Amino acid sequence: MVCLIALVVVSDFQFRLRDNKAAVSGNADPFVMLEVGTYAAVALFLFFRFRPRPRFRRPTKLALLGYIYAGALIFSAVYSPYTALALVRAGQVAVAVALFRCVALHTDVHTPHRMAHGYAVLMAASAIFGVLVPFPRLPLQQERFTWLYVHPVQAGEMLAIATVVLSAYLLTSGLPRSGPQWRPGVYLLLLAICGGALLATRTRGAVLGAAVGVAVLLWTRWRGVRKFELAIVGAVALAVVVISSSDAIEAYFARGESVDKLATLNARTDLWAYAFELFAEHPLYGYGLTSTRGLFLESMGLGGGHNALINLLVDAGLVGALAWLALLAGIAVTAYRLCRRTGVTRVDGMLVLAVLLGMTANSIFTEGLGSPANASFTWLYLLLAWVLHARTVADTEDVESRRIKRRTSTR
16 A cells, blocks of 8 residues: 555655656656655565565466556667656556556455555545645646646546545445445545545546546446436436536536637647657557657647547557557456456445546546556556456355355255
8 A cells, every 4th residue: 555655646746846848858856766766665665575486477368468568568668769768667667567466466355445545545635735735836727726736637637536436435335345444424524525626626537537437336336227217316417417507517617718729628639630640650669658748748848648548559559559458448347247246346346447437538638547657557557456356356256155055955
């Protein structure tokens, strides 16, 4: 849990304002050195704590997809035009994958839940800190909530994950599960803080992602007739809210921007058109890890692809994008199968599926899920370790159930 929090803090928490071109150039300030040092400390902890053995252990197909995607990112750093930044990001990919490999292989079933609880507390504490200690904001961010110097898009992305996680624990309070089990009032308080902060960021993609995640939770929580009754009631309630508050909702999502700016999704459509031109030049392997950050800054003044799939197509080409899509599909299918069970792993499947689909919806407007060294990438591999853990538990339960049936039939 401490390792997860450390990686998220040093990757996404901005303690100073820094020009985007400084990162691409490879110039390291004390905070960059702190980030690199924290990843190195986590790597050393994993090495001395778990002592990896030279004996080969055949990975499962799902774990292999995780290794292939990470390998594609690391390989793409070799030919990146921004060598220093790319090599650092490749090292961070390796550390994140090693962390969650250890979670999947060497920890108990409670560990992923502990990590999720710790992350939720971190987000709630960050939101409270942002209210109590407001930092100076850029001119275009005056009406949007954040903390420290974190961009509201990144803040919304992190808060959306916490909102879905806390909603999952609140909605499944009556179901058996592993991990810490706090009182519903605690989850409700944390959810109010994180959800309120998420809305205050006015990050449209993150709000959409959280809404998708909560909708997945509601759909998987109940079965049969109850599910359709809930869908009807929810649709009616949503229609009433939209009709009665359409002006307020429109103003919230418009954020005072012009029609022309909204039509291009804040210049995203222009950026994506340029991205497809770059992709056509190097379709198979892309330009190399972190190349989108520098190429788009030089041409359009925007860092990153502002879409996870487009970001990967330019950075790692079809190889990286297909590996990423296969990994998402593998986690989603495994989590959905867990949702259909009746044991303690059902909640695991619901939570993983909701967070994954919520992050995927948000990835339409931001590249976090398709780039390394951020909260979304860290959570992607946590979800991978989570479903691997839960599937192992489910398989063990099935074997034990068969044994009991055999004994009963023999008697």
